[in-house]
Amino acid sequence: MLTLLIRRLVSLVITLFAVSLIIYVIMGLLPGDPAAIMLGTSASPDTLAALQKQMGLDQPLPLRYLHWLGGVFRGDLGQSYTYGVPVAGLIVERLAVTLPLALLAVCLSVAIAIPLGVAAARSRNGLVDFAAGLFSHIGIAVPGFWVGLLLIIVFSTTLGWMPAGGFPGWAPSFSASLKALVLPAVALALSQAGVLTRVCRSAVLEVMNEDFVRTARAKGLSERVALWRHAVPNAMIPVVTMIGLQFTFLIAGAVLVENVFNLPGLGRLAYQALTQRDIVVMQSVVLFFSALVITMNFVVDIAYLFIDPRLRAGAR
Structure with a gap:
């Protein structure tokens, strides 16, 4: 019974990792730039680039995923773009x-x-x-x-x-x-x-x-x-x-x-x-x-x- 419990627990962890990766990739591939949406159409390119860098959007998708996953383990899911709160x-x-x-x-x-x-x-x-x-x-x-x-x-x-x-x-x-x-x-x-x-x-x-x-x-x-x-x-x-x-x-x-x-x-x-x-x-x-x-x-x-x-x- 203990072996079955360990096997189920390992399967649970692997499934959670796989699901988190799928979710992040799908969300990252959605059309539209969150920084551009927040600033609107009147924002200058320099302002837009600065906000993208602040939000980490200038980094490659795999690096952003690892950074986000590390935050999940720490209980930090990031900051809401809309509400400005954790x-x-x-x-x-x-x-x-x-x-x-x-x-x-x-x-x-x-x-x-x-x-x-x-x-x-x-x-x-x-x-x-x-x-x-x-x-x-x-x-x-x-x-x-x-x-x-x-x-x-x-x-x-x-x-x-x-x-x-x-x-x-x-x-x-x-x-x-x-x-x-x-x-x-x-x-x-x-x-x-x-x-x-x-x-x-x-x-x-x-x-x-x-x-x-x-x-x-x-x-x-x-x-x-x-x-x-x-x-x-x-x-x-x-x-x-x-x-x-x-x-x-x-x-x-x-x-x-x-x-x-x-x-x-x-x-x-x-x-x-x-x-x-x-x-x-x-x-x-x-x-x-x-x-x-x-x-x-x-x-x-x-x-x-x-x-x-x-x-x-x-x-x-």
């Missing part, structure tokens, strides 16, 4: 919005999907199963930003129950900030709940046909007890995997929803950096998203070893 501080500041949003959306998704998926498996081909399948199809098909717009029209514009957008900040008002995250979290959670419902239903149906569940029924346990005490816990491995992947997707994929609700999160920061051609912010945010996804996949793989004893036996 990018690491910007990411931490915006993460204070995106992380709670993703956590709330995951909690809502799990609270909806697991009971619905188990109920659908229990009443296979029945009315509940049909309703769960319909919900799953709608959740997967309808984009989150469209659901967000619909929620704003109903709960903000029409009923006036929830704020239409914005984020007051955790320090001034915790309750108002939490309330501002409810609608975007619902918009993100519905599509994820559709996927998770389908995964949970399939996993529970597969486990219910196993011998240990039949043995539990043969011993006189009720269908409810056999389901919740034996079938559901053993069906959670693919569900836990999907929850971990959904969490990373919600952090990295909340760009449109954050813009719809005007939330100052990481997704909105990435969108603003793209429109303002702030390469330093763009490559740092994309690297953060990529590192998060890769690390979460590693954590899920390791969690598998502790959840399923068969994998631990195979790793020896």
Whole structure:
């Protein structure tokens, strides 16, 4: 098992290096000169050349990459061209919005999907199963930003129950900030709940046909007890995997929803950096998203070893 952990960790490091190189090369090859964008068309050639040298844009791309990578190891992601502040501080500041949003959306998704998926498996081909399948199809098909717009029209514009957008900040008002995250979290959670419902239903149906569940029924346990005490816990491995992947997707994929609700999160920061051609912010945010996804996949793989004893036996 230790050998497998070391092998996975080495693979994680190599993947992160490869991803960082790809991100930097792609960002470096994008058309346009950040220095020229910052100064505008009226800047003199001497001024432009001086700013390019200050920003390190006069150096070859491989040398700029090594310099940037060294800064990443020191926690220095560079200075934002647009905001004039360290990018690491910007990411931490915006993460204070995106992380709670993703956590709330995951909690809502799990609270909806697991009971619905188990109920659908229990009443296979029945009315509940049909309703769960319909919900799953709608959740997967309808984009989150469209659901967000619909929620704003109903709960903000029409009923006036929830704020239409914005984020007051955790320090001034915790309750108002939490309330501002409810609608975007619902918009993100519905599509994820559709996927998770389908995964949970399939996993529970597969486990219910196993011998240990039949043995539990043969011993006189009720269908409810056999389901919740034996079938559901053993069906959670693919569900836990999907929850971990959904969490990373919600952090990295909340760009449109954050813009719809005007939330100052990481997704909105990435969108603003793209429109303002702030390469330093763009490559740092994309690297953060990529590192998060890769690390979460590693954590899920390791969690598998502790959840399923068969994998631990195979790793020896």
